Amino acid sequence: MRRINLKKASVARSDTIRHINRQIVLNYVRERSPISRAAISHETELQRSTVSLIVDELKEQGLIDEVEGESTGGRPPIMLQLRATSPVALGIVLGTKQTVVATGDLAGHVREQEQFLTDPREEETVRQIIDCARKFIKKEEGIEAIGLSLPGLVDPETGKAVFIPHFRWRDWDIAEKLEAATGLPVKVENDANAAALAELWFGRPEIREVRDFVMVLVEEGLGTGIVFDGQIYHGEAGAAGEFGHMTIGTDAPTTCAAGGTECWEAFASERAALARYRKLAGRGAGVVTFAQVVDQALGGERNAQAALLETGRYLGVGISNVIGGLSPEAVILGGPIVRAWPLIGAELLRSVEENSICHGLRDVRIIPSTLREIPTLMGALALVLSSKFAAATTA
Amino acid sequence: MRRINLKKASVARSDTIRHINRQIVLNYVRERSPISRAAISHETELQRSTVSLIVDELKEQGLIDEVEGESTGGRPPIMLQLRATSPVALGIVLGTKQTVVATGDLAGHVREQEQFLTDPREEETVRQIIDCARKFIKKEEGIEAIGLSLPGLVDPETGKAVFIPHFRWRDWDIAEKLEAATGLPVKVENDANAAALAELWFGRPEIREVRDFVMVLVEEGLGTGIVFDGQIYHGEAGAAGEFGHMTIGTDAPTTCAAGGTECWEAFASERAALARYRKLAGRGAGVVTFAQVVDQALGGERNAQAALLETGRYLGVGISNVIGGLSPEAVILGGPIVRAWPLIGAELLRSVEENSICHGLRDVRIIPSTLREIPTLMGALALVLSSKFAAATTA
DNA sequence: AAGTTTTCTCCGGCTGTTGAACAAAGTTCG
């Protein structure tokens, strides 16, 4: 029951039908590979002849390859799979500490990867990113586009980073600069949205089939990415998903990126966990990173465990609010904190439960990210790849 | 960039293309009527010949009518408009106090209306609704379906009312009963979602063009309806939009429907306003309805004004959270409280502003409902009508 | 070795859009 947007609706021409069916066939190859033409025909309502024509087209465009299949009592099928021999996308994740640049193939597999510390000076970071990107593009033929994940407020339509809190960069037109330097189209996204996109396209099958979920990405700050009907929800000016700044209480252990002390981010981000740890451990602790706190907690250190548990509890409070409001099918927790899931998972779930009395009981699945590698990197690749597989936009 | 849902995706056949274009043409007639074939051809990328064929089909199906047009220097156009001569839908709004039953035409205009007090006994209410619906269906030929708005948790897929707090009805399979009694298909929705649907399809043009907005419906309770990409967001089991039970503080003046005292509903519903008024006015007040409080406030009574202002302030707090999380293009306030907008509007906006420090400044439009008549009634009609105009579901 | 099964391809028939030519019904200007 979607309302047609007359301003954007594009009329169906004779080739629209082919375009729609092409995407459906391509997605079958993507999700059920290896799969034969006959099997696709059987599962869809397309004739075998039609599937063959479409497959010819996809082969010609270099999107899929044929491999031998085993007979099940008759002529052996020719199995189809995504061509995964050459990289087609460049993914870049600009993190608060380090920046990762990687190439990926159609199936979303990372092929080569390089990283460097992120420089707090805008121009220097731009230079490094461009250098690295150029190197990859020169080395590998066939890279078609670049996906970029940024830790802040991003407007994907204009390609501008509106605000990166950690470095206090504002109105940074990174997409334009990258496009100019590489000659390739660049897609920019907020890190939480990128992580959500990664789960949607490359998560475990049971997650990929969920069409409405929320990604809670805990890093230095706390961001949320909302997936609705299989697409990232951007809201006005791409500013959606800032549940991190939702008011959930008072007297947080630290401040949020904007200085408030009542936001979810101030209660449940890595910074919040660190602040709790420092308070518990006293002066002796010195400079500590979040990764170290997790390591210590996993090693049995009490203060670190307590700091993480408390953080998990507040994650639960916020998640409970989000569930009440959006009733997603799943909530996925992402970021380095996932390593500590065995420690905090139970407490987090308990806290969600406790705060959900008003919401009635609905069994929303709350799960740690299914992507062991950096989900934001997969997301950056997904920014490019998803457009190849996405639904044909008709009405 | 929508991900294709292979389980639901339906392949494009030769007639799919016609179906898509038919919906586009029909929507042009709906939104720009009266409009000529030539004008539609000009605005879309369809040939005049194609538009003519589609218009013939729509005429035959009784969806549109022709009227004379004025020449602009050439052959005078034949203008097209929705056929609005006969009712096609029955809308039913079950409210906590009264139930409204009405017929509506294709354009969403209410044609005939009848109402009665809602009986707190399930069976009695079902009986009354069925009687009334049958009367309308017998009187008017051509009613095709029934839309029903309910004040509680509804699962539109099964057609069941999961929980109606005010009457404490649970697992009420009203849709099945109505369908059995009338022989017509019945669509059920939560009242806030229905109101949102009404704004989407029948609101002022500037609202209809907004594709992402949130409806905040203040009645005895407080519900929210979320519109994403021109469609109602339901979430898992249709339970989305329960931001009314979002935790926003402590010590609310009353309890929410589930008994909590920290929910938005407990701070900003009609019940909350009444509780504040009673406290301010002391014992002398006696039994007062919310409508009376609004009347008194509009008449200048201080206690009533203070109670409403405080309620407006808390509405602002919750709206601020919703804006932070969803960044909608607009927030629409609905329900009887809209009458008090001149009194509370400024305070509500101020409160949103104050609580949005963390969210950064984005000019989200916050507006009272544009539907003077009962928005939920228009919504109940929209439940039926929207399916006639909605996008062809392809992939 | 012949029959069976499964897979893939080829071809006439159907639906739908395109674009050009044409007919219709006004307005404008000499």
Place this chain on the structure above:
DNA sequence: CGAACTTTGTTCAACAGCCGGAGAAAACTT
């Protein structure tokens, strides 16, 4: 007043794409 122009709507051959049945290919089974 009438011819030229404008705008609107219709008709028709050509083309794109899918359907479904017939046929060919390549294995397995008995």
